[in-house]
Amino acid sequence: MILELKQVTKAYPVRRRRKGWFNKQDSGQAAVKQVSLELQRGECLGLVGESGSGKSTLAQCILRLESLTSGEIWLNHQPIHTGRMKDIHLYKRIQLVAQDSSSSLHPRMIIRDILEEPIRNYFPERKAQALDICLSLLESVGLDAECLEKYPSQLSGGQKQRVCIARALAVEPEIILFDESVANLDTETQASVLDMLKRAQVERQLSYLFITHDLQSTRPFCDRIAVMYQGEIVEIFQEWDKDLLQHEYTRTLFQTLTE
Numbered sequence: 489m490i491l492e493l494k495q496v497t498k499a500y501p502v503r504r505r506r507k508g509w510f511n512k513q514d515s516g517q518a519a520v521k522q523v524s525l526e527l528q529r530g531e532c533l534g535l536v537g538e539s540g541s542g543k544s545t546l547a548q549c550i551l552r553l554e555s556l557t558s559g560e561i562w563l564n565h566q567p568i569h570t571g572r573m574k575d576i577h578l579y580k581r582i583q584l585v586a587q588d589s590s591s592s593l594h595p596r597m598i599i600r601d602i603l604e605e606p607i608r609n610y611f612p613e614r615k616a617q618a619l620d621i622c623l624s625l626l627e628s629v630g631l632d633a634e635c636l637e638k639y640p641s642q643l644s645g646g647q648k649q650r651v652c653i654a655r656a657l658a659v660e661p662e663i664i665l666f667d668e669s670v671a672n673l674d675t676e677t678q679a680s681v682l683d684m685l686k687r688a689q690v691e692r693q694l695s696y697l698f699i700t701h702d703l704q705s706t707r708p709f710c711d712r713i714a715v716m717y718q719g720e721i722v723e724i725f726q727e728w729d730k731d732l733l734q735h736e737y738t739r740t741l742f743q744t745l746t747e
C-alpha cells in the first residue's frame with residue numbers, strides 16, 4: 489500500500505457569537521470523521537459523495553493544506569501528518585489537480601514556463617532537455633506544441649485542465665489527487681482526458697485518488713470506489729452490483745447510473 493489514512497478527523501473551528509464583547513471559537517461539526525482508507529500502488533481509487541460530504545477536505549488533509557484534528561496519514565510507511573517531511577518532498581510524491589484550472593495557472597506565465605517550473609525545481613539536471621520534456625508532456629495530454637507560447641487566458645477550459653494535468657505529470661509523482669478535475673469538461677473531452685489519464689497511470693505505475701460527485705464517471709476509470717457521506721466513508725466497493733451494496737446512500741447513487 490502506498491497511502492494509508494488512519495482514523496482521520498478534521499473539524500473546522502466555528503466562530504460563535506456570544507453575549508458580550510467577544511466571539512469565541514469552538515471546534516464545530518467535523519467535516520471529516522474517523523476516515524480510514526488505503527490506496528494501493530498503481531490503483532485508481534474513486535472517492536464519491538455529495539457536495540459538502542468532506543471529499544476536498546480529505547484531499548487538503550493529505551497534502552497538509554489543512555491540519556488534522558486527529559488521526560494519521562502515512563505515505564509508503566512514512567508519517568506525513570507529523571510535518572517532519574518537508575513540503576517540497578511531499579509535493580514531489582503527491583500532486584493535486586484541482587477543479588478550477590483558471591486559478592491554478594499563473595495568468596502571466598506562458599505554458600512553457602508553467603511546465604518548466606516543476607522540471608527546474610525537481611530535476612535541475614534536466615534543464616537542458618526541458619523543452620523536449622514540455623513537448624512530450626503536451627503530447628501525452630493531447631495538446632499541440634503551439635500551446636507552449638500561449639498564456640492560460642488564450643486556452644479553453646479543457647485545454648487549461650490538460651495543462652494542469654501535464655504540470656502534475658512533470659513532477660513524476662507517485663500519487664495524483666484529482667479533485668473534480670474533469671467535472672467542468674464536456675462529455676467528449678472528459679472521456680478523452682480520462683482515457684489519457686488511464687494510459688499515463690499504467691505507463692508510469694501511478695496511484696490516483698479520483699474525487700467526484702459523479703458516480704458514472706468513475707465506472708470505467710476506477711478500480712475501487714469509496715463512498716463518502718456526511719464526513720464518513722460509508723462504503724467501499726469494487727463490484728458494480730447493487731445487490732451487494734451495504735448503505736442506503738450508495739443505493740441512491742446507483743439510481744443515477746445510466747446503464
Ligand SMILES: Nc1ncnc2c1ncn2[C@@H]1O[C@H](COP(=O)(O)OP(=O)(O)OP(=O)(O)O)[C@@H](O)[C@H]1O
Binds near residue numbers: 501540543701
Ligand atoms: N475552510 C473551511 N472552514 C470551515 N468549514 C469548511 C471549510 N472548508 C470546508 N468546510 C466545510 O466542511 C464541509 C465539507 O466540505 P468539503 O469542501 O470538503 O466537501 P466536498 O465533499 O468536497 O464538497 P464539494 O463537492 O461541493 O466540493 C462542508 O460543510 C464545508 O462547509
